[in-house]
Amino acid sequence: KAGVTQTPRYLIKTRGQQVTLSCSPISGHRSVSWYQQTPGQGLQFLFEYFSETQRNKGNFPGRFSGRQFSNSRSEMNVSTLELGDSALYLCASSHGTGDQETQYFGPGTRLLVL
Amino acid sequence: AQSVTQLDSHVSVSEGTPVLLRCNYSSSYSPSLFWYVQHPNKGLQLLLKYTSAATLVKGINGFEAEFKKSETSFHLTKPSAHMSDAAEYFCVVSRTYKYIFGTGTRLKVLA
Numbered sequence: 663k664a665g666v667t668q669t670p671r672y673l674i675k676t677r678g679q680q681v682t683l684s685c686s687p688i689s690g691h692r693s694v695s696w697y698q699q700t701p702g703q704g705l706q707f708l709f710e711y712f713s714e715t716q717r718n719k720g721n722f723p724g725r726f727s728g729r730q731f732s733n734s735r736s737e738m739n740v741s742t743l744e745l746g747d748s749a750l751y752l753c754a755s756s757h758g759t760g761d762q763e764t765q766y767f768g769p770g771t772r773l774l775v776l
Numbered sequence: 777a778q779s780v781t782q783l784d785s786h787v788s789v790s791e792g793t794p795v796l797l798r799c800n801y802s803s804s805y806s807p808s809l810f811w812y813v814q815h816p817n818k819g820l821q822l823l824l825k826y827t828s829a830a831t832l833v834k835g836i837n838g839f840e841a842e843f844k845k846s847e848t849s850f851h852l853t854k855p856s857a858h859m860s861d862a863a864e865y866f867c868v869v870s871r872t873y874k875y876i877f878g879t880g881t882r883l884k885v886l887a
Contacts, residue, residue: 666819695874705866705877718873752819754875761808761870762827767820 663689666755666768674774680741683771685753687734693717693758694736695765696728699750708751711736712758740773748775778803778871780850782878790886795854797881799867802848808870809850811841814880815863823865826850837861857885 667686675681687694695718696708707720711730728738734755740747750772754765783798801807811823824835831843841852850867862885867878 693873697875697877704879705875707874707876710873712873720874754820758873761872762825763870764810764822764825765875766822767812769819 666753666766668751668753668768668771670771671769672772672774674776675743676776677743677745679743680739681743681773683738683740683751683753683773685736685738685755685768687736687753687755688766691755691757691766692734693756693763694730694734695754695756696736696738697752697754698722699752699770700746700748705752708738717758743775745775748773778807778869778876780809780867780869780876780878782865782867782881784881785879786882786884788884788886789857791859792856795852795857795861795883797852797865797867797883799850799852799878800848801850801867801869803869803871809841809843810868810870810875811835811839811850811852812866812868813863814866820866823852857883859885859887861885 669684693712695710699705710718714730725741730736750770752770754767756763756765779802781800809826812820824833826843834840864880
């Protein structure tokens with residue numbers, strides 16, 4: 663099976679712009695989670711989608727949003743970019759049926775905000 | 777609330793010597809615990825996971841971890857370090873479909 667794929671892998675934006683990141687989960691997985699990784703804050707949970715519904719949300723401002731499509735692919739959008747949004751954004755997929763499940767991570771999208 | 781604490785931000789070992797990366801957890805019920813590894817400029821790879829079936833969990837690349845409820849610990853060990861083990865390691869607890877990550881331990885392996 664193909665792994666989790668994320669596009670694009672690298673992105674440079676300027677403050678005030680918006681950005682959309684894409685994640686394709688492993689075939690058959692219905693849950694997609696998004697995480698932000700920065701040197702200062704480490705890995706932080708953004709949100710999780712299951713069957714097109716946001717099931718769980720972290721403590722991020724409303725500028726961060728996401729959605730999931732019927733084929734389980736997910737997008738994450740950040741509006742009005744700030745310098746502090748520079749980070750590695752990781753997507754993970756799983757079947758979504760419980761806490762004991764393993765989440766499989768993609769390679770990430772590295773976003774640089776200038 | 778669920779949380780994990782990785783007790784060392786950096787660990788250095790010589791090649792061929794044992795590795796110990798320490799993780800303590802906090803959980804109000806039996807937790808699901810994981811160890812992931814991240815090599816430079818790469819995503820996260822699962823090393824092993826604990827789901828209450830056995831307290832000693834064996835993972836990939838010779839790593840293992842022991843769940844100790846009395847000590848609320850889930851330390852990661854390997855008998856003999858290899859240069860390719862140099863990476864950052866994350867202890868994770870899972871709660872309501874989200875992962876809560878520790879702050880990471882960067883492992884350096886000296887030749």
